Amino acid sequence: MNLIIDIGNTVAKMALFDGATMVDIVYDSNQSLNSLRELCSKYPVDKAIVATVIDLNESIINQLNSLDVPLLWLNSQTKLPVINLYETPDTLGGDRIAAAIGAYEQFPDKNILIIDAGTCITYEFIDAKGQYQGGNISPGLQMRFKALNQFTGRLPLIAREGRLLSIGKDTETAIRAGVVKGMEYEISGYIEAMKHKYPELLVFLTGGDDFSFDTNIKSIIFADRFLVLKGLNRILNYNNGRI
Template structure:
């Protein structure tokens, strides 16, 4: 990889920022290949400046669902050809969402990416992160919307915060031995309710779309997708 980075250092590249609720990411693309990826709690102006000094970035795009620093956005706008993703950004699909201005940029980007990967087919994109987001694009490229439900850690936190004695768990405690439908302890019961409950939910949503739409493709992504 290091040799490849050196060889392509003098070629123009593209930079993508994804500022999410739990994790923020930025990736340098050379064509369709990611040559550098940063994933951390906060992507700072300093991080962006370091990337721009390392690579010859031709253009960048910022998709954010948080209130990021204006200085960060202004730097991108002033120094580079940067697209700030919004409901007004031209996209290759037709957005039929009745309130497009409220549609999360993460959902919009995921829907576009899913349809580009499976162009001409019905596609359900499932993004398992802070929330579990379901977004459906039909074979003709029309985005219809979807659903939002609590993500795994949000489910764990809700059980702890809205009860007096249930302990606070998180996804780091998930393992095959604990993943049982019938929990034999309070901890295992919480894991069953939160994680397997989410898994059964995902299966149910997929089944609904399979019964309704032909030739359905399902794309699963997000930080909690491995679980």
């Protein structure tokens, strides 16, 4: 089995794949990986891959290096089953390229826009030739709420949950509508612009943010919470001779 480790800005995800099928997933602290040993003892792990968007502490590095299976660290030198046209591959987050690969594996020969609504919102585009063209990054849901609170003198920190109006009637509903509706309009705008250029565009939505799977955007064609993990699994298999 393949052990897939995706260490994000907020949480770490560890999944087990049997071929292309995910059989288990564990969410853990991105500062400790407390469940790693138990997960490895539960399943017959053959090989593993780790992708991280944060600098790892010494404890986690030691945990990963002590695994008794071959471990692939995803970086700019890792062989990919797509063509990477990003101009600065050293700065490209592993989660971003993995999401694009996870989508393209399911729909090869298609133009695909991947929207990952997590700590940040990322927009990735991979074309029908399997060329990752690049993408954009903007603040995620919680980041927007916190920014309004931290960079102003009087605006409160508002929760996502609560009354959501098209036009706010007080400060709380004004902030909630501004953030949530603003994200919806932003995402819809990206989709509309891309579909104007690529009429047969496929759109994937993924991510760990609650917004990701609680949206009224109708242009989303596919919602796949585990797209990054699937992409990392594909990269691992590709580097082990499974074309």
